[in-house]
Amino acid sequence: MITSFLLKSLDRSIIAVVAILLGLSIAVPALNLLTAPDHPLHVPTYLVSLFGKYLTYALLALALDLVWGFCGILSLGHAAFFALGGYAMGMYLMRQIGARGSYGNPLLPDFMVFLNWKELPWFWQGFDMFWFAALMVVLVPGLLAFVFGWFAFRSRVNGVYLSIITQAMTYALLLAFFRNDMGFGGNNGLTDFKDVLGFNIQAPGTRAALFAASAVTLALCLVLTTAIVRSKYGKVLVAVRDAESRTRFLGYRVEHIKLFAFTVSAMMAGVAGALYVPQVGIINPGEFEPGNSIEVVIWTAVGGRGTLIGPIVGAILVNGGKSIFTAAFPEFWLFALGGLFVFVTLFLPKGVVGTVSAYLARRKAHRRAADADNARDALVAKPMAAE
Amino acid sequence: MNQTINQTKPKSLLYLDGVSVSFDGFKALNSLSFVVEPGELRAIIGPNGAGKTTMMDIITGKTRPDEGQVFFKGDIDLTQRDEAEIANLGIGRKFQKPTVFESHTVWDNLELALNRRRGVFPTLFYRLTADDKARIEEILSTVRLSARRDDLAANLSHGQKQWLEIGMLLAQEPELLLVDEPVAGMTDAETAETAILLKEIAKTRSVVVVEHDMGFIRELGVKVTCLAEGSVLAEGSIDFVSSDPKVIENYLGR
Numbered sequence: 001m002i003t004s005f006l007l008k009s010l011d012r013s014i015i016a017v018v019a020i021l022l023g024l025s026i027a028v029p030a031l032n033l034l035t036a037p038d039h040p041l042h043v044p045t046y047l048v049s050l051f052g053k054y055l056t057y058a059l060l061a062l063a064l065d066l067v068w069g070f071c072g073i074l075s076l077g078h079a080a081f082f083a084l085g086g087y088a089m090g091m092y093l094m095r096q097i098g099a100r101g102s103y104g105n106p107l108l109p110d111f112m113v114f115l116n117w118k119e120l121p122w123f124w125q126g127f128d129m130f131w132f133a134a135l136m137v138v139l140v141p142g143l144l145a146f147v148f149g150w151f152a153f154r155s156r157v158n159g160v161y162l163s164i165i166t167q168a169m170t171y172a173l174l175l176a177f178f179r180n181d182m183g184f185g186g187n188n189g190l191t192d193f194k195d196v197l198g199f200n201i202q203a204p205g206t207r208a209a210l211f212a213a214s215a216v217t218l219a220l221c222l223v224l225t226t227a228i229v230r231s232k233y234g235k236v237l238v239a240v241r242d243a244e245s246r247t248r249f250l251g252y253r254v255e256h257i258k259l260f261a262f263t264v265s266a267m268m269a270g271v272a273g274a275l276y277v278p279q280v281g282i283i284n285p286g287e288f289e290p291g292n293s294i295e296v297v298i299w300t301a302v303g304g305r306g307t308l309i310g311p312i313v314g315a316i317l318v319n320g321g322k323s324i325f326t327a328a329f330p331e332f333w334l335f336a337l338g339g340l341f342v343f344v345t346l347f348l349p350k351g352v353v354g355t356v357s358a359y360l361a362r363r364k365a366h367r368r369a370a371d372a373d374n375a376r377d378a379l380v381a382k383p384m385a386a387e
Numbered sequence: 388m389n390q391t392i393n394q395t396k397p398k399s400l401l402y403l404d405g406v407s408v409s410f411d412g413f414k415a416l417n418s419l420s421f422v423v424e425p426g427e428l429r430a431i432i433g434p435n436g437a438g439k440t441t442m443m444d445i446i447t448g449k450t451r452p453d454e455g456q457v458f459f460k461g462d463i464d465l466t467q468r469d470e471a472e473i474a475n476l477g478i479g480r481k482f483q484k485p486t487v488f489e490s491h492t493v494w495d496n497l498e499l500a501l502n503r504r505r506g507v508f509p510t511l512f513y514r515l516t517a518d519d520k521a522r523i524e525e526i527l528s529t530v531r532l533s534a535r536r537d538d539l540a541a542n543l544s545h546g547q548k549q550w551l552e553i554g555m556l557l558a559q560e561p562e563l564l565l566v567d568e569p570v571a572g573m574t575d576a577e578t579a580e581t582a583i584l585l586k587e588i589a590k591t592r593s594v595v596v597v598e599h600d601m602g603f604i605r606e607l608g609v610k611v612t613c614l615a616e617g618s619v620l621a622e623g624s625i626d627f628v629s630s631d632p633k634v635i636e637n638y639l640g641r
Contacts, residue, residue: 228511231510231511231512231513232498232499232510232511232513233507233510233511233513235491235495235498235499236499236505236510238488238490238491239488239491239499242488242489242490242491243486243487243488243489245449245470245486246482246486246487246488247499248470248471248474249447249470249474249479249480250474250499250500250505250555250559251471251474251475251505251559252471252505253471253505253506254471256506256507257507260507
């Protein structure tokens with residue numbers, strides 16, 4: 001009974017979150033663009049970009065939840081997929097600069113001119129077209145996840161070993177992207193973007209549109225992941241998480257089941273990265289930092305793994321906290337983050353959303369039981385009254 | 388010898404010949420040979436470490452034998468296939484410790500076990516048909532769990548979990564069922580019911596039961612194979628096997 005209620009409430013709460021996101025995608029840009037700066041409801045442009053950034057983090061956490069919460073794959077390398085999506089977008093934005101760079105080279109980005117390169121490397125070809133860049137945003141992280149997962153899941157690398165090799169993967173990419181001769185701007189990464197799809201990237205209108213795009217994409221991905229986890233395939237995912245060998249002896253190819261979720265999740269992380277980069281204006285190898293991937297795990301755990309809404313709430317709460325905390329007591333932020341993770345693990349193992357929904361389910365079950373009791377009492381009482 | 392092999396192999400459902408496997412020098416199976424006929428219900432007994440579970444691991448593809456042949460339905464070589472493939476060929480396995488999907492409902496456990504296409508996309512776009520529904524209902528009543536269909540498997544009693552797992556095996560529609568200690572930890576009443584259930588199941592398929600409980604095996608009343616130190620010690624009716632001096636010395640006497 002509790003389960004069926006939870007499933008139903010999941011539906012309703014997901015519809016609610018989707019509605020909120022779509023509402024925000026209209027309301028925030030409207031309040032930013034249509035109200036005067038001194039109006040009490042005015043949303044300043046810097047806040048629009050800040051919240052837009054949170055939404056891309058939320059999408060990254062949602063992607064992690066699909067593999068960690070539902071399939072038990074604790075990936076400590078999801079920031080790598082995010083960063084790859086971000087780099088693909090960054091390359092498009094670099095090519096949009098054209099001759100407006102410091103060196104005025106119409107074809108080569110500044111850092112290539114600086115390195116004395118004469119022509120565009122082959123892997124930069126095509127990134128002047130948005131559709132091609134957009135395709136790479138999903139394909140590159142997806143392909144990496146597919147190849148990585150193919151080998152890892154086929155060799156049945158599980159648990160902490162898998163987590164460690166995902167860390168190694170993101171660390172290896174970090175080192176590679178730091179090198180100047182990789183052709184991705186080395187240490188400085190890609191920055192000084194001018195415009196996106198022909199619109200000035202600094203303009204309030206573009207910022208508002210990017211926020212709206214982030215909110216709508218997050219809503220779409222939430223619907224997609226809900227459909228995935230509510231399908232029979234989603235039940236198989238949970239079965240793999242809870243009893244992998246049982247699933248295998250039933251005849252499921254566990255490695256294929258995991259691979260699909262991992263690849264879809266990496267693609268979603270790539271999209272999140274692509275929305276992140278134009279809003280913060282830079283992508284550099286720091287995004288591959290192993291610590292970044294671990295932070296995503298914390299957001300997801302704080303919000304509640306395996307709930308889909310939890311990671312969204314967690315990412316926004318923790319990053320909102322981070323923005324406030326780092327302004328007030330910058331040196332204590334890491335302690336606060338670590339303390340938060342310990343607190344959540346010890347006292348809220350289901351996370352904020354998981355704890356709240358379990359409480360609501362219990363209260364509803366109680367009330368229903370009480371109603372049943374009352375009804376029975378009333379039935380018993382009636383004949384007595386008639387006498 | 389060769390002639391008997393040539394005669395038994397094509398007719399057998401499961402055929403193991405000279406199977407050996409060792410772990411770090413310990414010979415878990417030592418030239419084990421063993422045949423199950425179609426439609427047979429067979430009990431396997433033996434002391435701890437006799438190789439009962441290892442034998443099941445080899446049949447279901449979890450462990451590869453160092454040497455020997457393992458054939459299903461006469462000519463399907465099981466040593467070349469992995470767990471998922473073997474499961475889809477029609478061999479179901481119940482673990483020693485009841486293993487069900489605890490965070491799924493009883494119904495979902497059976498739905499997942501149901502013998503349908505198990506790829507990523509068929510499961511992603513799966514719709515529960517009326518036929519599948521009827522089949523799950525039928526299994527629920529066979530394993531006596533109709534009233535608990537919407538409960539989480541985690542909330543079942545130990546005996547009910549064992550039955551649910553047997554129900555999942557039935558949903559898999561296997562031709563051969565390997566059942567490891569199905570009555571461990573069950574009450575006497577549950578044990579008796581399980582014996583009835585297994586006999587019922589064995590009417591339509593072959594079942595191999597590994598069990599320590601001699602009373603339960605007597606209740607089944609079937610051919611018994613006694614394993615010890617990785618090979619077959621004795622085979623025959625329960626009375627014949629339990630009066631064998633070697634069996635008494637190795638297993639019953641202790």
